[in-house]
Amino acid sequence: MTGAPTIWAGVLYAVIGLGLVVYALTGGADLGAGLLSLFSRGPRKEEQEHAVRRAIAPIWEANHVWLIFVIVVLFSGFPRAFAALGVALHLPIAFALLGIVFRGAAYVFHAYGIQTAEARAGWSRVFGWASAVTPLALGAVVAGVSSGDVRVSDAGVTSGFLAGWTTPFALAVGLFALALFALLAAVYLAAETDGALSDDFRRFALALEVLAGALALFTFLLAARYAPELSRNLRASGWTWPIQGATAVAAVATLAALAKRATKLARVTAALQVTLVIVGWGLALRGHFILPDVSLANAASHPEVLPALVVAVAAGSLLLLPALAYLFWIFKREGGAK
Amino acid sequence: MSSLLAARLQMAVSLGFHILFAVAGMAMPLLMVLAEWRYVRTRRAEYRALAERWAKGTAILFAVGAVSGTVLSFELGLLWPRFMLHAGPLIGMPFSLEGFAFFLEAIALGVYLYGRERVPARVHFASGAVVALSGVASGVFVVAVNAWMNTPRGFRLLPNGDFADIDLTRAFFTPAFPTQAAHMVCAAYASIAFAVLGIHAFRLLRRPHSSLHAAAVRIVLPLAIVTAPIQALTGDAAGKQLAVYQPVKLAAAEALFETSRPAPLLVGGLPDMKARHVRFGIEIPSGLSLMAFGDPHAEVRGLEAFPREDWPHVPIVHLAFQAMVGCGTVLILVAAWGAWLLLRKKSLAEHKRFLVACVLAGPLGLVALEAGWTVTEVGRQPWIIQGVLHTRDAVTPMPHLVVSFVASCVVYAFLGVVVALLLARYVLRDEEPPETQP
Numbered sequence: 183m184t185g186a187p188t189i190w191a192g193v194l195y196a197v198i199g200l201g202l203v204v205y206a207l208t209g210g211a212d213l214g215a216g217l218l219s220l221f222s223r224g225p226r227k228e229e230q231e232h233a234v235r236r237a238i239a240p241i242w243e244a245n246h247v248w249l250i251f252v253i254v255v256l257f258s259g260f261p262r263a264f265a266a267l268g269v270a271l272h273l274p275i276a277f278a279l280l281g282i283v284f285r286g287a288a289y290v291f292h293a294y295g296i297q298t299a300e301a302r303a304g305w306s307r308v309f310g311w312a313s314a315v316t317p318l319a320l321g322a323v324v325a326g327v328s329s330g331d332v333r334v335s336d337a338g339v340t341s342g343f344l345a346g347w348t349t350p351f352a353l354a355v356g357l358f359a360l361a362l363f364a365l366l367a368a369v370y371l372a373a374e375t376d377g378a379l380s381d382d383f384r385r386f387a388l389a390l391e392v393l394a395g396a397l398a399l400f401t402f403l404l405a406a407r408y409a410p411e412l413s414r415n416l417r418a419s420g421w422t423w424p425i426q427g428a429t430a431v432a433a434v435a436t437l438a439a440l441a442k443r444a445t446k447l448a449r450v451t452a453a454l455q456v457t458l459v460i461v462g463w464g465l466a467l468r469g470h471f472i473l474p475d476v477s478l479a480n481a482a483s484h485p486e487v488l489p490a491l492v493v494a495v496a497a498g499s500l501l502l503l504p505a506l507a508y509l510f511w512i513f514k515r516e517g518g519a520k
Numbered sequence: 521m522s523s524l525l526a527a528r529l530q531m532a533v534s535l536g537f538h539i540l541f542a543v544a545g546m547a548m549p550l551l552m553v554l555a556e557w558r559y560v561r562t563r564r565a566e567y568r569a570l571a572e573r574w575a576k577g578t579a580i581l582f583a584v585g586a587v588s589g590t591v592l593s594f595e596l597g598l599l600w601p602r603f604m605l606h607a608g609p610l611i612g613m614p615f616s617l618e619g620f621a622f623f624l625e626a627i628a629l630g631v632y633l634y635g636r637e638r639v640p641a642r643v644h645f646a647s648g649a650v651v652a653l654s655g656v657a658s659g660v661f662v663v664a665v666n667a668w669m670n671t672p673r674g675f676r677l678l679p680n681g682d683f684a685d686i687d688l689t690r691a692f693f694t695p696a697f698p699t700q701a702a703h704m705v706c707a708a709y710a711s712i713a714f715a716v717l718g719i720h721a722f723r724l725l726r727r728p729h730s731s732l733h734a735a736a737v738r739i740v741l742p743l744a745i746v747t748a749p750i751q752a753l754t755g756d757a758a759g760k761q762l763a764v765y766q767p768v769k770l771a772a773a774e775a776l777f778e779t780s781r782p783a784p785l786l787v788g789g790l791p792d793m794k795a796r797h798v799r800f801g802i803e804i805p806s807g808l809s810l811m812a813f814g815d816p817h818a819e820v821r822g823l824e825a826f827p828r829e830d831w832p833h834v835p836i837v838h839l840a841f842q843a844m845v846g847c848g849t850v851l852i853l854v855a856a857w858g859a860w861l862l863l864r865k866k867s868l869a870e871h872k873r874f875l876v877a878c879v880l881a882g883p884l885g886l887v888a889l890e891a892g893w894t895v896t897e898v899g900r901q902p903w904i905i906q907g908v909l910h911t912r913d914a915v916t917p918m919p920h921l922v923v924s925f926v927a928s929c930v931v932y933a934f935l936g937v938v939v940a941l942l943l944a945r946y947v948l949r950d951e952e953p954p955e956t957q958p
Contacts, residue, residue: 239634241630243582243583243586243626243629243630244623244626244627244630246586246590247586247619247622247623247626249590250589250590250593250619250622251619251623253593253594253597254593254612254615254616254618254619255612255616257596257597257604257608257612257615258608258609258611258612258613258615258616259609259612261604261605261606261607261608261609261612262605264597264601264604264605264608265597265601265602265604265605265608266601267597268594268596268597268598268599268601268604268916269601269916269917269918272598272916272918275594275597275598276598276924279590279591279594279595280927280931282587282590282591283587283588283590283591283931283935285587286583286584286586286587286590287583287584287587287935287938289583290579290580290583290584291938291942293579294576294579294580294942297942297945338601338917339917343918343919483608483609483612484609484683484684484686486686486687486688487609487610487612487613487686487688490613490688491612491613491616494613494616494617495616498616498617498619498620498623501620501624502620502623502624502627505624505627505628506623506627508627508631509627509630509631512631512635512638512639513630513634513635513638
């Protein structure tokens with residue numbers, strides 16, 4: 183299964199990257215909204231929480247299928263990468279799952295339970311905290327695959343179960359993911375609500391954008407020590423600086439748009455910013471799933487499987503994307519959330 | 521506890537939990553759409569109320585199923601990395617298709633649950649139908665994966681354990697696929713139909729004049745009457761398929777130690793593994809020969825025809841098989857009674873004894889479902905891929921798996937209790953007060 187990566191493997195690698203971007207922009211924002219609900223305060227506390235729930239109610243399940251999509255494409259197209267991830271990063275993945283289970287369960291129990299206000303408030307808190315666990319754990323997974331500490335030989339993972347994700351860098355990546363997801367949620371909510379409520383979310387978003395910027399810098403600095411190869415790739419190539427420059431421009435544009443109350447514009451620039459962060463990271467992996475041992479060249483599945491998978495994904499998307507667009511059009515168009 | 525046992529138990533708990541929500545996700549949308557359809561036809565308020573109630577139930581069960589399903593997709597890698605390493609490419613296609621079907625179901629459910637006031641009535645109804653269809657499709661795709669594990673096809677096994685010459689079409693349409701898929705879809709409809717019938721029969725006993733519960737029985741009972749006997753036929757087909765492709769599993773299910781011609785069908789009984797003999801069982805002469813091959817004189821291979829290390833845990837498989845068949849038989853009897861009453865145009869709402877029978881039969885479909893999956897999965901042991909990869913060789917090297925097993929038991933038990941309490945409140949609540957919208 184080793185050899186030169188085929189064009190099909192490259193396409194699937196890009197599909198996985200695209201899946202991660204869409205998951206961040208939808209499911210990530212959805213997790214961020216849960217986190218925001220923990221910080222709702224002031225005279226409009228209840229309205230803020232209500233806006234969060236109303237915004238995610240019709241779409242949260244669809245948003246989280248993107249993660250399953252990524253996983254399925256990964257294990258079908260690159261089984262060796264999936265097997266290694268399941269062993270080396272067993273623990274953070276298990277924590278992410280715990281977060282997903284409690285978040286989803288708490289959400290429905292809150293939404294559909296016929297219960298006392300106290301019980302509902304309890305589920306609401308579980309929902310908020312569980313929303314924080316998953317981005318932190320997923321951040322640790324991202325840090326783990328980027329660290330260069332997870333080593334994989336033909337016999338399997340050789341670096342144990344704690345390598346790569348138990349570092350300050352992993353925590354920083356997790357916090358950065360948390361800040362970006364919460365930023366997306368705040369910007370989306372500011373654009374979807376009006377008046378004083380929108381202003382609340384706009385202020386959240388401004389604070390989160392500043393925090394995200396600080397965490398980005400912090401993470402970048404830590405990477406030099408805890409993810410040296412990734413850090414070199416981020417610093418040393420011709421394409422990285424334009425992308426990082428564009429990320430910074432998108433961040434500044436988001437700040438400016440928020441300051442000028444152009445929340446619809448901020449929605450676009452914030453989404454662009456998060457997309458560029460993920461694309462920049464993905465390019466710095468240089469075709470790897472786990473630095474430095476598991477790559478497109480040695481993890482790709484049988485050559486007869488990859489094209490079929492690409493065709494299946496394309497055909498499925500033809501069916502799915504119009505349906506998804508319709509769902510968002512119904513619930514997120516102008517005045518749709520009223 | 522060994523890592524292998526902990527991993528197997530964790531998988532068993534995860535699957536055993538998920539399957540209940542998965543079948544609800546397959547069958548509840550059909551009930552919801554049937555109620556909606558009756559409402560469209562008759563404009564009677566109780567059907568609309570019923571459609572909305574079943575939709576709420578679907579929403580809760582679907583959401584829990586979605587998270588437990590997400591957990592399973594990861595658990596395949598967390599617990600069985602070597603299985604995924606080899607099988608990933610082959611079962612990736614049905615899993616991908618399942619992913620799309622599930623995605624479509626989630627989208628359509630969003631439209632159906634929250635879009636009643638926002639989309640045209642026809643679109644709303646159609647979205648419900650899409651939920652029902654894509655739910656069944658995703659169930660069928662997942663069964664394709666399991667059927668491949670039972671009758672693996674579409675590859676050539678190399679001496680080092682790797683696979684070559686992958687053929688995705690053959691890997692999808694395996695010998696076990698048609699019978700297993702039919703048996704599973706029918707199981708989903710039958711078990712949910714009887715569970716829902718049991719719930720509404722229980723409420724009718726308390727409130728005999730409730731139009732809502734009577735309407736529910738009118739919709740669910742026909743589904744139960746149709747699916748219960750069909751399930752026996754699909755089960756028979758699955759048994760004949762086992763006889764050819766997984767004879768050890770069939771021998772374990774029937775606790776048939778010696779190869780026999782003709783072979784009797786064993787009802788009940790406790791297998792004594794030391795004596796290689798079954799105690800307290802009732803034998804129906806030639807029954808197994810007939811069931812397995814449709815010929816009363818056919819030879820059926822017993823466990824002793826196979827190496828001892830290839831036997832599954834016989835008592836578990838046998839008892840699970842007996843439980844499944846026993847529950848199925850009771851359900852067929854209840855279905856026949858219901859059909860008889862319907863034909864004679866009896867008022868079911870006032871027929872106390874039949875309602876009590878429905879209440880008692882309510883959980884049996886789900887018991888049969890769990891027992892049936894126990895037969896399928898435990899019966900395939902010691903293989904994770906029949907004849908190709910041993911379960912013990914597929915397990916993760918991760919130490920202390922018992923911790924994650926215990927944690928998953930606690931989490932699932934907690935979720936199970938909460939879901940049960942929530943549903944119980946819905947069931948016990950009287951229909952008059954208006955609902956509080958989230």
